[in-house]
Amino acid sequence: MKNPDAIVIGAGVVGACTALALSNAGLKVLVIDRGPIASGTTGAGEGNILVSDKEPSAELTLAIRSRNAWFELDTDIGGGFELEAKGGVVVSRSEKGVSDLKKLASLQKVNGVETIELDASALQEAEPFIARDINYGVLYPGDAQCQPMLAAAQIIRAVKKRGGSFIQGENVIKINSTSGSIVGLTTDKNTYSTPIVVNATGTWAGEVAKLANSYLPILPRRGFILVTSPAPKLVNHKVYDADYVANVASGEADLQSSAVVEGTSSGTILIGASRERVGFKNDLNIAILRQLARQVISLFPVLSNVQLLRAYRGFRPYAPDHLPVIGEDENVSGLWHAAGHEGAGIGLAPATGELITAQITGAIPFMDPAPFSPKRFKGGEYVAV
Amino acid sequence: MSQFEIEFTFDGKTISAISGQSVGAALLAANQRSLRKTRFNKNKRGIFCGIGVCFDCLVVVDGVTNQRACIIEARSGMQVKTQDGSNA
Amino acid sequence: MHNVVIVGGGPAGLSAALAAAAAGAPVLLIDSNSRLGGQYWRNASDNFDNQNEQHFDLETGLLLINAVKARIEIEVWSEAQIWSATNNEGKFTLRIIHQGKEKIVNTANLILCTGAYDRTLPFPGWDIPGVMTPGGVQSLLKGHGVLAGKRVVVAGTGPFLLPVAAGVIKAGGEVVSLLEANKSRRWLTSFNVILENLTKIKEAFYYIKTISEGKVRAHFGYAVITAHAGGNGELTSVDVAKIDRNFKVKKIKNIKCDVAAIGWGFTADTSLAGSLGCRQVVAKDESVTVWVDNDQQTNIPGIFAAGEITGIGGSDLSMAEGVIAGIAAAKFVGCKVEVLKAHRKRRAKRQRFANALIKAYPVKSGWQSWLNDQTTICRCEEVSLGDLKFSVEELGATDSRTAKLFTRCGMGLCQGRICGRSVVDLVANELSVLPTDTDRISAVNRPIITPIPLGVLAQGE
Numbered sequence: 001m002k003n004p005d006a007i008v009i010g011a012g013v014v015g016a017c018t019a020l021a022l023s024n025a026g027l028k029v030l031v032i033d034r035g036p037i038a039s040g041t042t043g044a045g046e047g048n049i050l051v052s053d054k055e056p057s058a059e060l061t062l063a064i065r066s067r068n069a070w071f072e073l074d075t076d077i078g079g080g081f082e083l084e085a086k087g088g089v090v091v092s093r094s095e096k097g098v099s100d101l102k103k104l105a106s107l108q109k110v111n112g113v114e115t116i117e118l119d120a121s122a123l124q125e126a127e128p129f130i131a132r133d134i135n136y137g138v139l140y141p142g143d144a145q146c147q148p149m150l151a152a153a154q155i156i157r158a159v160k161k162r163g164g165s166f167i168q169g170e171n172v173i174k175i176n177s178t179s180g181s182i183v184g185l186t187t188d189k190n191t192y193s194t195p196i197v198v199n200a201t202g203t204w205a206g207e208v209a210k211l212a213n214s215y216l217p218i219l220p221r222r223g224f225i226l227v228t229s230p231a232p233k234l235v236n237h238k239v240y241d242a243d244y245v246a247n248v249a250s251g252e253a254d255l256q257s258s259a260v261v262e263g264t265s266s267g268t269i270l271i272g273a274s275r276e277r278v279g280f281k282n283d284l285n286i287a288i289l290r291q292l293a294r295q296v297i298s299l300f301p302v303l304s305n306v307q308l309l310r311a312y313r314g315f316r317p318y319a320p321d322h323l324p325v326i327g328e329d330e331n332v333s334g335l336w337h338a339a340g341h342e343g344a345g346i347g348l349a350p351a352t353g354e355l356i357t358a359q360i361t362g363a364i365p366f367m368d369p370a371p372f373s374p375k376r377f378k379g380g381e382y383v384a385v
Numbered sequence: 386m387s388q389f390e391i392e393f394t395f396d397g398k399t400i401s402a403i404s405g406q407s408v409g410a411a412l413l414a415a416n417q418r419s420l421r422k423t424r425f426n427k428n429k430r431g432i433f434c435g436i437g438v439c440f441d442c443l444v445v446v447d448g449v450t451n452q453r454a455c456i457i458e459a460r461s462g463m464q465v466k467t468q469d470g471s472n473a
Numbered sequence: 474m475h476n477v478v479i480v481g482g483g484p485a486g487l488s489a490a491l492a493a494a495a496a497g498a499p500v501l502l503i504d505s506n507s508r509l510g511g512q513y514w515r516n517a518s519d520n521f522d523n524q525n526e527q528h529f530d531l532e533t534g535l536l537l538i539n540a541v542k543a544r545i546e547i548e549v550w551s552e553a554q555i556w557s558a559t560n561n562e563g564k565f566t567l568r569i570i571h572q573g574k575e576k577i578v579n580t581a582n583l584i585l586c587t588g589a590y591d592r593t594l595p596f597p598g599w600d601i602p603g604v605m606t607p608g609g610v611q612s613l614l615k616g617h618g619v620l621a622g623k624r625v626v627v628a629g630t631g632p633f634l635l636p637v638a639a640g641v642i643k644a645g646g647e648v649v650s651l652l653e654a655n656k657s658r659r660w661l662t663s664f665n666v667i668l669e670n671l672t673k674i675k676e677a678f679y680y681i682k683t684i685s686e687g688k689v690r691a692h693f694g695y696a697v698i699t700a701h702a703g704g705n706g707e708l709t710s711v712d713v714a715k716i717d718r719n720f721k722v723k724k725i726k727n728i729k730c731d732v733a734a735i736g737w738g739f740t741a742d743t744s745l746a747g748s749l750g751c752r753q754v755v756a757k758d759e760s761v762t763v764w765v766d767n768d769q770q771t772n773i774p775g776i777f778a779a780g781e782i783t784g785i786g787g788s789d790l791s792m793a794e795g796v797i798a799g800i801a802a803a804k805f806v807g808c809k810v811e812v813l814k815a816h817r818k819r820r821a822k823r824q825r826f827a828n829a830l831i832k833a834y835p836v837k838s839g840w841q842s843w844l845n846d847q848t849t850i851c852r853c854e855e856v857s858l859g860d861l862k863f864s865v866e867e868l869g870a871t872d873s874r875t876a877k878l879f880t881r882c883g884m885g886l887c888q889g890r891i892c893g894r895s896v897v898d899l900v901a902n903e904l905s906v907l908p909t910d911t912d913r914i915s916a917v918n919r920p921i922i923t924p925i926p927l928g929v930l931a932q933g934e
Contacts, residue, residue: 036869036870036871036872036874036875037868037869037870037875038875038878039875043878149875149878149879150868150879153864153868153869153870153879154868156869157867157868157869166869168869168871169871226927227884228927229451229471229885229886229924230424230470230471230885230886231450231471232450232470232471232472232473266854266881267424267470267471268884271927283559284557284559284920286557286559286568289930290930290931290933293927293928293930293931294931296927297927297928297931303927303928304926304927304928304931305449305926305927305928306926306927307451307924307925307926307927308921308924308925308926308927308930309884309886309888309921309924310884310888310919310920310921311920311921403618405617406617406618406619407616407617409613410613410616410617410618410619411617411619413613413619413621414619418602418603418707418708419602419705419706419707420602423855424855425855426855428600428706428855429601429602429706429707430600430602430852431602431603431707432602432605432609432613432621433600433604433605433606433609433852433891434590434591434593434605434606434608434609434891435605435606435608435609435610435611435612435613436512436515436590436608436609436612437505438590438742438887438890438891439852439887439890439891440853440885440886440887441600441852441853441887443886451886455609455612455613458507
């Protein structure tokens with residue numbers, strides 16, 4: 001496909017959803033990745049589709065729409081990625097934690113998120129194995145789960161069936177523009193002509209922006225996930241302690257971690273979450289594995305006897321203000337960025353695809369995309385839009 | 386019973402073993418080849434590699450799941466059960 | 474002077490421990506089994522009689538084991554499982570589960586002798602109870618005094634089938650069929666190698682004598698291609714095929730049996746070496762092995778390796794390599810000792826023998842034609858060949874790692890040890906390409922080497 005209507009760089013979940021939305025809008029889309037589908041951050045994702053961890057904000061609006069979009073997408077392409085309306089339970093042990101949680105939940109409720117307060121006995125009923133000294137939680141029926149690698153793969157499969165193509169193993173070396181407008185791009189193997197390029201390369205989005213002589217401040221934030229051996233059903237929902245929400249927004253350089261745990265349809269239990277700023281360092285941080293284990297046992301003592309089987313790491317892409325980038329490049333017209341979703345990439349992917357497609361085709365977007373515009377990074381400085 | 390013979394139960398049935406034998410070996414000697422059912426297809430599995438590498442011979446021992454029968458030494462009074470999927 | 478830390482108590486590890494201790498280095502020997510000896514000298518506790526019957530040379534094994542136990546310079550940790558190993562610029566940290574607790578060992582000197590296990594190939598019905606590996610049948614006999622069944626089919630390829638068949642017969646079982654996939658004449662093309670290794674011939678004849686006394690004939694150019702279950706879901710018979718030199722099926726007949734012991738050589742367990750960053754290479758038999766220099770040192774100074782992980786070659790070669798590794802490691806920590814020419818000559822002789830064996834017992838790709846889409850490939854996660862093909866044809870997987878992420882193949886409790894090698898071959902075949910070394914090596918790398926309970930992980934430092 002030498003002259004596609006649009007090229008999406010990156011076959012992770014955001015690139016795949018973008019390609020699908022563009023295809024559904026009638027464009028012939030080419031997806032290019034230097035590696036296999038989901039070989040970036042998506043392949044290390046837990047599969048979180050959350051509305052619970054965001055304060056009322058543009059991002060919450062995006063998250064609510066995206067969560068529903070996942071279920072529509074599931075029907076649209078015929079499933080195959082273990083989408084489950086599992087629900088999330090946020091708990092807290094401390095007085096302050098509980099009061100903060102109550103405040104957040106009531107704000108979220110007003111903004112369209114379904115919340116159900118759980119006292120000690122309701123919490124025990126929802127999660128029979130949770131630690132007995134936790135007395136308060138909030139249930140978010142909207143939180144959902146999927147298998148992210150399968151999701152990206154099934155979506156790309158649908159894109160191909162709808163007239164799009166996918167090329168694996170080509171490395172983009174230059175994004176070409178004339179008089180400030182995109183004319184195409186060049187890889188290490190081919191040159192393509194197109195008026196629209198979408199940069200959906202996640203943690204590498206900054207490097208790719210450079211290939212167009214532009215700028216995008218995206219940095220990696222490393223995270224680990226522990227996977228247990230297949231276990232009996234001990235955890236019914238996604239369960240997190242209230243620190244998780246604060247963690248996402250924090251900017252501290254040191255290791256941050258809090259307990260996040262859930263079962264999967266295959267029987268394994270996934271345990272997170274940690275955040276470190278160590279660039280792209282690839283080593284296994286044993287101290288973090290231990291901390292994650294301690295935290296999850298504190299939430300679910302029964303997990304003490306369950307075995308750790310695998311641990312994997314990924315690099316979340318984040319912008320300085322911790323908001324995703326969804327919009328047209330400041331300098332080069334026709335170059336669009338859909339990247340920087342930090343730890344919410346999977347959850348926010350379909351709505352990102354919709355939002356960017358609306359902007360590209362000139363349709364009315366479901367929300368004002370201004371908060372996510374890359375123009376907020378004017379000349380290397382973060383400026384609030 | 387000689388000083389080397391011990392007894393344990395498997396799904397309630399009494400099984401004798403020679404002290405030092407694995408649970409799996411003793412069960413095989415008692416003609417018990419199936420040890421568990423798989424979690425998706427409910428297929429029967431027994432000892433496969435016999436040396437603790439394949440994790441197929443999983444049984445529940447005194448309430449603890451995922452015990453490799455070919456490696457766990459049989460002890461007097463042990464309560465061993467068929468493992469159903471991941472469940473005890 | 475620092476300790477020499479040795480992982481693995483089989484022929485290589487025992488030999489290395491004795492050589493290092495004799496050279497003056499204190500040794501810590503870490504072994505995951507309850508008794509020393511590894512797979513080759515898997516021996517039962519003293520409660521069992523007739524152990525000699527099951528081993529051709531148990532005396533050598535017992536000699537080494539007792540010598541190791543007798544030396545106070547050698548500390549032994551049995552039932553010790555390493556779950557993680559990291560390399561911090563020349564300081565190697567081993568995290569070990571020993572007696573339910575975690576122990577940490579830091580060392581600048583390591584000898585890895587983690588051995589191998591039976592290589593298996595998937596085929597329809599291979600997951601039915603009653604289908605086992607030759608190693609499993611032998612371990613039940615040697616280690617627990619139990620005969621796996623009354624009517625045993627022994628099949629696959631390689632000289633290891635002989636002692637297993639002989640063992641069944643000596644224990645009073647019936648070997649219904651002994652099936653070697655390769656032709657017998659391949660052996661005879663290396664006369665000089667045979668002459669060099671007369672004790673191996675003696676050993677072979679010992680087994681052959683037992684087998685012919687048991688009125689068992691070996692059939693060459695045959696393989697078990699399907700296993701069938703009875704009403705109770707357990708093995709009742711197998712389909713045996715006459716195969717051509719590429720392992721493709723020519724004629725099939727059915728044989729009743731209650732045990733099928735099927736093995737296709739060995740797979741080395743290099744996960745510990747890989748975790749530490751040792752360079753791995755793909756050997757002629759397509760197994761992943763650890764690269765070592767002439768002194769059994771890996772590409773990482775201070776880490777040595779010996780035995781099957783440096784190349785499948787049997788116990789004699791493992792012992793010769795272990796001795797050299799032990800001496801070289803002792804020298805590394807400051808002992809005044811040298812590897813002698815005689816050591817190297819002995820290793821070279823045994824290496825030639827091992828090479829001849831590998832050439833004589835290849836596994837040809839025709840085995841893939843025995844499978845159908847319902848055949849289980851990943852036993853732990855019940856992933857079928859059809860699932861694997863879907864991940865390649867429909868979901869776009871172009872390597873075994875991606876296929877693994879899409880299907881869960883290799884993500885179960887055995888951590889891909891059983892299916893990993895086959896998945897690489899099957900995925901490459903689906904893509905009509907040859908498996909790459911990278912693909913093979915990535916299939917064996919496991920940062921978590923063995924499962925560890927979260928509670929034990931949480932309590933460690």
